[in-house]
Amino acid sequence: MxxxxxxxxxxxxxxxxxxxxxxxHPEAEIRMIHSRSNAGxxxxxxxxxxxxxxxxxxxxxxxxxxxxxxxxxxxxxxxGESKKFLAENxxxxxxxxxxxxxxxxxxxxxxxxxRQFVYGxxxxxxxxxxxxxxxxxxxxxxxxxxLGLLPLAKAGLLADIYTTGITGSTGAGQSLAATSHxxxxxxxxxxxxxxxxxxxxxxxxxxxxxxPVNDVDVHFVxxxxxxxxxxxxxxxxxxxxxxxxxxTLFEEYYKGHxxxxxxxxxxxxxxxxxxxxxxxxxxKAGTKLVVHSSIDNLLKGASGQAVQNMNLVCGLEETTxxxxxxxxx
Numbered sequence: 184m185x186x187x188x189x190x191x192x193x194x195x196x197x198x199x200x201x202x203x204x205x206x207x208h209p210e211a212e213i214r215m216i217h218s219r220s221n222a223g224x225x226x227x228x229x230x231x232x233x234x235x236x237x238x239x240x241x242x243x244x245x246x247x248x249x250x251x252x253x254x255x256x257x258x259x260x261x262x263g264e265s266k267k268f269l270a271e272n273x274x275x276x277x278x279x280x281x282x283x284x285x286x287x288x289x290x291x292x293x294x295x296x297x298r299q300f301v302y303g304x305x306x307x308x309x310x311x312x313x314x315x316x317x318x319x320x321x322x323x324x325x326x327x328x329x330l331g332l333l334p335l336a337k338a339g340l341l342a343d344i345y346t347t348g349i350t351g352s353t354g355a356g357q358s359l360a361a362t363s364h365x366x367x368x369x370x371x372x373x374x375x376x377x378x379x380x381x382x383x384x385x386x387x388x389x390x391x392x393x394x395p396v397n398d399v400d401v402h403f404v405x406x407x408x409x410x411x412x413x414x415x416x417x418x419x420x421x422x423x424x425x426x427x428x429x430x431t432l433f434e435e436y437y438k439g440h441x442x443x444x445x446x447x448x449x450x451x452x453x454x455x456x457x458x459x460x461x462x463x464x465x466x467k468a469g470t471k472l473v474v475h476s477s478i479d480n481l482l483k484g485a486s487g488q489a490v491q492n493m494n495l496v497c498g499l500e501e502t503t504x505x506x507x508x509x510x511x512x
């Protein structure tokens with residue numbers, strides 16, 4: 184089996200990670216990497232770590248999409264740009280689309296013409312994803328937070344949730360900004376988008392899917408950290424059940440989900456960086472439960488999860504091309 188791949192917006196961080204994964208994927212063949220600003224340039228001139236690994240070049244030709252010579256199209260565009268691209272280009276109905284932006288994640292925005300997008304969190308919607316043609320890949324913070332809460336929602340145990348999460352500088356994208364410069368990030372932490380982060384909407388919809396109670400709020404304070412990649416989340420909520428009962432609940436929920444592991448030892452960021460893994464740990468003090476969850480924001484939080492979704496929609500084993508090892512040192 185060979186899956187012909189197209190990538191739109193291949194010059195950014197998520198596009199680069201996607202290329203790295205797919206050039207080594209045993210069932211995928213990259214046929215086009217679209218970038219208006221880099222057309223004609225070698226991919227390895229932009230993603231310089233790929234020197235010697237690929238001879239692919241960027242193109243601004245989108246005609247393969249109209250001809251249907253692509254099987255799966257990944258959209259690695261800025262937020263709001265995916266919907267615009269689909270409106271401005273003719274894409275054959277046979278092509279499956281996986282969007283890494285936030286354009287189609289919410290139910291109210293899941294339609295684009297005659298295309299219906301499914302929310303692509305495999306640990307929540309695996310069976311639906313397998314039969315879908317168009318996938319809205321979840322956000323990075325949303326993925327990490329939801330994986331720490333889904334078992335509780337399924338059991339009807341969610342109460343108001345107070346969540347703090349820290350992310351690396353790659354979470355801000357490749358465009359330069361005042362808070363992405365090394366001199367600002369080094370030895371520095373800052374809270375941002377306090378209680379208003381854009382991922383809260385998709386988190387709320389997913390939790391309601393399992394626990395249809397409207398009065399559970401996620402109070403989320405995200406932080407910018409002084410490292411390049413990874414997300415670490417701590418979510419606190421009321422819980423009367425014992426810690427052992429909670430571990431049993433989480434271990435049962437994630438049984439059969441190959442990328443999510445429940446640890447009974449303290450977890451840390453280096454366990455997940457450069458992998459498609461999510462690692463979860465629980466702690467309890469009195470009636471307060473704390474759920475720690477950690478992922479790589481560019482892999483399980485973006486491109487790795489996108490390939491995981493590609494595997495599912497194309498009928499492949501879910502872990503194909505994603506057995507990556509953490510960089511421990």
